[in-house]
Amino acid sequence: MSWGNPAAATATPVAVKCEYPGCDNPAAVYVAIGEDKTKAASCCEHALFENPIVALVEGSTVAVSEAVTKKLVAQHEAAKAVLEAAKNSEMEARLMVGNYAFPLAGRKEGVNNLELSDGRVVKLGHKVNYKLSSDNEAVEKAEDEIDAIGNEGPFLRERIITWEAKFSKSEYNKLDTSNPTHAKVKAAIDKVLEISNGTPSLEVKEPKAKLNNQ
Ligand SMILES: [Zn+2]
Structure with a gap:
């Protein structure tokens, strides 16, 4: 748990070496080590421990192994589940604060303020959507x-x-x-067309179940 050299994480990307003790392989990724999440360069093999992969080594020519890809996919799925749960509880809490502390009948469009006894001010933005008919x-x-x-x-x-x-x-x-x-x-049209890459989407499709006894 004590491997890693914070200085190396910011070093030049050329020929970054794996920082695992005794390993001299070129690094492909950075992993976060321990409580303080120290960034350490790692080869594909040593990136498979429990330490999360946090970045790719820029300019690295090391091919990322399938095991590392699988770990990244698993990290993405775990992060997505945490995000979904957090999004749901944030929305529930927001709506409850709105419903209990700012009854709809007394709300105005825009910012509604509620001062708490400790001096903090809760600001509820009451939004109303307007749009022209799509017809x-x-x-x-x-x-x-x-x-x-x-x-x-x-x-x-x-x-x-x-x-x-x-x-x-x-x-x-x-x-x-x-x-x-x-x-x-x-x-x-090309004179006024602005083209840029969007954020990629990511989904994992499970393999089709194999038929029994065939
Ligand atoms: Zn290594």
Whole structure:
């Protein structure tokens, strides 16, 4: 439990060695050791103890073993279960504070304050959701109605209702760049298209149960 050298965790990523006593293998990951969670570089073999893996060694060329991948998957599943349980109890506690200390009838939209005897102030944000109907034709009809009022009608309408451009990836994928019109359309859209990687999702599918006696 006493292996690990905190200085090494911040050292240059080139040729990081496993810090397990007597091991000279290149490190693939960092594990957290002991109560104070000291970060120690570890090879794949020595990453399989109970110490959680906390980071990958940046720039490491060591292939991560399947056993390490399995451990990471298990860590993710455990973290997900803890997160779910914490999310549920946080929501329950929040709703109970809201229901008991801030009865709905007395709440105002926005921040509601309740001062406690020790001087702390509990702030409950009472949120009300507003959104326009997803029926665009109905919204456009309302816009026309407002414009027909005249005077400052259109002025008020364009401040209250604004439109936002949405992107359809499936329609974009249908563009055939061997068609000159499509190619020009794609070039024009690509000028305003911002592409970035989202956070990956992760799920583990259990193997199909094997049939007995076959
Ligand atoms: Zn090692």
